[in-house]
Amino acid sequence: MHHKDTAPWAAAAAGEALDVKSAVSGFLSDFKAFRDDIKMQLKEQDQRLTMLDRKTHAAKRPPLSAQAEIEVPHKKAFAAYLRSGDDDGLRHLEIEGKAMNTSVSAEGGYLVDPQTALGIAGVLRDAGSLRAVANVVQVEASAYDVLVDHTDIGSGWASETGATGETATPQIERISIPLHELSALPKASQRLLDDSAFDVEGWLAERIGDKFARAEGGAFVNGDGVDKPTGFLSYTAVDNGSWTWGALGYVATGAAGDFSATEPADAIVDLVYSLGARYRARANFVMNSKTAGAVRKMKDADGRFLWSDGLAAGEPARLMGYPVLIVEDMPDIAAGATAIAFGDFGAGYTIAERPDLRILRDPFSAKPHVLFYATKRIGGDVSDFAAIKLLKFATA
Secondary structure, eight states: HHHHHHHHHHHHHHHHHHHHHHHHHHHHHHHHHOOOOOOHHHHHHHHHHHHHHHHHHHHHOOOHHHHHHHHHHHHHHHHHHHHOOOOHHHHHHHHHOEEEEEEEEGGGGEEEOOHHHHHHHHHTTTSOOOGGGGGGEEEEEEEEEEEEEEEEOOOOOOSSSSOOOOOOOOOOEEEEOOOEEEEEEEEEEEHHHOTTTSOHHHHHHHHHHHHHHHHHHHHHOOBBBBSBBBBBGGGGGEEOOOOOOOSSSEOSSSSBBOOSSSHHHHHHHHHHSSSOHHTTTOOOEEEOOOHHHHHTOOOTTSOBBBOOHHHOOOOOOOOEEEEEOTTSSSOOOOOEEEEEEEEOOHHHHEOOOOOOOOOEEEEOOOOOOEEEEEEEEEEEEEETTTTTEEEEEEOO
């Protein structure tokens, strides 16, 4: 009886064990599938994050590396604004953060893109302006201050036991160069702008650069400082033997309106050595073409020409071994004229300008032409009066 009673129980227990084993096996199988699915989702998420990270790095690349990606849409948008006044493309690019220009619609114009600005800068550098040898700085303020120490710290010999006296202290000059507004107003016919083969950006850069070069070139030499840069020839010229800070020293040729009849080259030699040795290493001659025509005929006592042309293409001519910059705004040879300057203009003259250049398209004022009103802010002034000397065509 006992075996008969326990047999059903054992069979039931064996069945329950099989059910548990089957349930556990099913759970493990489901868990493995769940785990594999999670792994797959995590892998796909990693791939998406990697792609997003690459896009983020691409968006953060420097402007030069991203230029190829934005040049075509930006060039089209900027050209569309110049041709028709359509600024939707510029605004769209600005909103997306892809544009290299910035809208200033409140002022009715746009900042020029760097490609056009570089074209204008290239015209300015090649225009025979003092910009080629002066110190050029870019500022964001309305003025640029230069601190110049034009005296030496005092010194003296001292003995081991003797008292040391007080020496002189340096004097610091602050020169403030205000920025003035320079403008150009080139115009083109609407028919010309409608011509898709016309390089409107290149034309604009050349025209604006030409206008700016003529305006600033004259101001750097002869400007009076009123709404324009202060030219270096606007300062008082004094005999170099009595030179003081705030004036430019000059050397006289010995003849009114001409070089000396007996030793014409002596004045050039005297001019070179009137400049301090620390400035001569980086010095340049500055004169106009007419004066250069007279100087290049000069010979020294041994019959050798003082003037030598550049040996390589683009290399400046040299006078007594120093480069010659031809600036047509320099005065002609005349009685009392300071027609030749010699100095380290990198130290002696500073040009300060804002990097932005603004353009306003005006299709109404000169129909059927379209005017392009371009403005920038620029200033210039002498920053070291000891670094520039003049040659005066006078007896004394």
